[in-house]
Amino acid sequence: MKKTDVLIIGTGLAGLFTALNIDKNLKVCIISKTKIEYSNSVLAQGGIACEYNDDDKLHQEHINDTLKAGSYLNDKKAVEFLVENAYESVKKLISFGVQFDIGEDNKFLVTKEGGHSSRRIFHSGGDATGKNVTSTLIAELMSRDNITFLSETMAVNLITENDIAIGMICLNEFEKYQKIFAKKIVIATGGIGSVYNATTNDLLATGDGIGIAYRKEVKISHMEFIQFHPTAFYDENSHSRQRFLITEALRGEGAKLINVEEERFMKKYSPDLMELAPRDIVSQAIFREMYDTWTDHVYLDTRHLDAKFLKERFPTIFNYLKEHGLILGVDLIPVSPCEHFLCGGIETNLNAKTTIKNLYAVGETANSGVHGANRLASNSLLECLVFAKSASDDINKTIHANHIIKDIELNNNDSYKYNYKPIRKKIGDYMDEHVSIVRDEAGLKLSLKTIQKIINNLKKYPNITKNYYETLNLATTAYLITKQALEREESIGCHYRID
Numbered sequence: 001m002k003k004t005d006v007l008i009i010g011t012g013l014a015g016l017f018t019a020l021n022i023d024k025n026l027k028v029c030i031i032s033k034t035k036i037e038y039s040n041s042v043l044a045q046g047g048i049a050c051e052y053n054d055d056d057k058l059h060q061e062h063i064n065d066t067l068k069a070g071s072y073l074n075d076k077k078a079v080e081f082l083v084e085n086a087y088e089s090v091k092k093l094i095s096f097g098v099q100f101d102i103g104e105d106n107k108f109l110v111t112k113e114g115g116h117s118s119r120r121i122f123h124s125g126g127d128a129t130g131k132n133v134t135s136t137l138i139a140e141l142m143s144r145d146n147i148t149f150l151s152e153t154m155a156v157n158l159i160t161e162n163d164i165a166i167g168m169i170c171l172n173e174f175e176k177y178q179k180i181f182a183k184k185i186v187i188a189t190g191g192i193g194s195v196y197n198a199t200t201n202d203l204l205a206t207g208d209g210i211g212i213a214y215r216k217e218v219k220i221s222h223m224e225f226i227q228f229h230p231t232a233f234y235d236e237n238s239h240s241r242q243r244f245l246i247t248e249a250l251r252g253e254g255a256k257l258i259n260v261e262e263e264r265f266m267k268k269y270s271p272d273l274m275e276l277a278p279r280d281i282v283s284q285a286i287f288r289e290m291y292d293t294w295t296d297h298v299y300l301d302t303r304h305l306d307a308k309f310l311k312e313r314f315p316t317i318f319n320y321l322k323e324h325g326l327i328l329g330v331d332l333i334p335v336s337p338c339e340h341f342l343c344g345g346i347e348t349n350l351n352a353k354t355t356i357k358n359l360y361a362v363g364e365t366a367n368s369g370v371h372g373a374n375r376l377a378s379n380s381l382l383e384c385l386v387f388a389k390s391a392s393d394d395i396n397k398t399i400h401a402n403h404i405i406k407d408i409e410l411n412n413n414d415s416y417k418y419n420y421k422p423i424r425k426k427i428g429d430y431m432d433e434h435v436s437i438v439r440d441e442a443g444l445k446l447s448l449k450t451i452q453k454i455i456n457n458l459k460k461y462p463n464i465t466k467n468y469y470e471t472l473n474l475a476t477t478a479y480l481i482t483k484q485a486l487e488r489e490e491s492i493g494c495h496y497r498i499d
């Protein structure tokens with residue numbers, strides 16, 4: 001048994017920034033189910049949305065853009081909180097040594113993405129924002145005496161006493177149970193991409209935080225709002241479920257979308273915003289175009305842009321495409337939508353508190369209320385920062401309360417070899433077919449019934465392995481997305497019902 005003051009589950013931006021803001025006199029244990037450096041945060045290309053000033057008018061515009069993208073289903077207070085704390089958050093990143101891109105005039109280079117009314121996206125290393133930010137924060141945390149990292153350690157079940165979170169059951173590197181008791185616990189487990197057969201996420205995104213919370217009846221909401229990114233690279237020769245993302249910032253710099261008949265189609269769907277309409281609109285438009293032209297992709301057209309500029313501005317994308325035989329600025333880039341981001345999740349308040357005492361949720365796994373029915377581009381890294389800070393402020397203030405430890409008996413023997421791949425594939429197939437960009441009641445009901453059966457079977461044959469728990473969490477997440485999609489009968493934001 002291990003004891004710590006604060007236990008943080010996840011080493012993405014949300015977990016790291018929470019740890020950084022915890023009082024240095026408190027002991028913090030931060031765990032990651034694979035390597036510390038692996039997360040979705042590392043993959044973030046576009047950047048962080050932030051009005052880096054005290055200008056109320058510009059702040060209000062960022063608030064308005066966020067509300068509009070979320071179809072006004074956002075929690076307005078949470079959105080205001082997000083935008084008002086953006087300046088301080090980015091300043092803090094800079095103070096830790098993060099280097100955002102700067103132009104020749106010594107001013108920050110900011111870009112534009114879909115749904116933003118002005119250029120306000122901070123980026124680092126061109127399109128390597130996530131990598132640069134997380135590596136800087138990990139280095140800072142490594143230098144602190146109060147921080148312990150545990151890699152290859154997977155949280156599987158929350159320990160509670162009288163509805164108060166007191167610890168976490170984990171599986172260590174040898175897949176044996178390990179109990180970690182803590183005064184405060186923060187779930188920062190990220191997204192759910194692996195629920196679908198194609199995603200831009202790292203495949204470690206199996207909705208573990210959602211599964212853990214659900215098993216303890218923590219409130220989970222807005223799961224039906226899954227954002228499908230319009231422009232994942234379409235590679236017909238690849239069998240990988242993880243798809244390479246082509247950032248929206250490329251469209252922000254002028255890239256156009258054309259269908260296989262080389263028609264620029266966004267004028268039919270969003271004549272004012274065109275390619276920079278919010279993601280739900282662009283993904284649904286591409287879906288329609290693929291249907292109408294009998295294909296499974298459209299193209300990003302950058303042929304009218306300066307290839308030298310593109311190479312410098314988007315080095316990661318440039319090099320990736322080059323390895324796949326395509327030159328940015330010269331060739332048409334095949335793209336299609338796939339799962340990208342969970343807008344809902346574990347319900348939290350402005351202090352990132354969940355419905356269970358001493359349990360917090362931060363980052364993509366949380367429904368902080370900022371995204372509503374669809375996330376505005378580059379608001380998620382910002383959400384990680386702002387709510388990680390408010391969670392740690394609350395933890396620093398309230399941690400001195402008495403701490404209960406009520407040990408529990410665990411049996412390490414119930415493990416056996418089993419191949420969960422077919423079950424995972426089946427979940428992905430049903431989600432792709434019935435709970436994707438376009439949904440209807442019959443498909444949702446069919447999917448719900450199948451997934452419920454899978455969950456029942458998994459529960460009948462428990463297995464103390466990481467693979468078992470991941471599969472159970474995938475099934476639980478799929479169940480919640482489908483159930484909440486069935487309950488929401490209207491089409492709004494990323495949730496599109498055709499019936």
Ligand SMILES: Cc1cc2nc3c(=O)[nH]c(=O)nc-3n(C[C@H](O)[C@H](O)[C@H](O)COP(=O)(O)OP(=O)(O)OC[C@H]3O[C@@H](n4cnc5c(N)ncnc54)[C@H](O)[C@@H]3O)c2cc1C
Nearest residue numbers: 010011012013014033040041046047155190363364378381
């Ligand atoms: C390709 C891509 C590009 C993106 N670009 C942008 C962008 O430009 N701007 C933007 O704002 N957003 C972007 N996003 C979204 C954004 O990156 C994520 O929403 C955000 O990074 C999530 O951060 P997080 O800390 O919540 O989770 P993550 O960064 O995913 O970290 C999750 C962590 O939890 C750990 N974990 C998970 N389950 C367990 C468990 N059971 N036990 C222990 N540890 C566990 C993982 O190992 C990992 O360390 C992008 C996403 C992708 C996939």
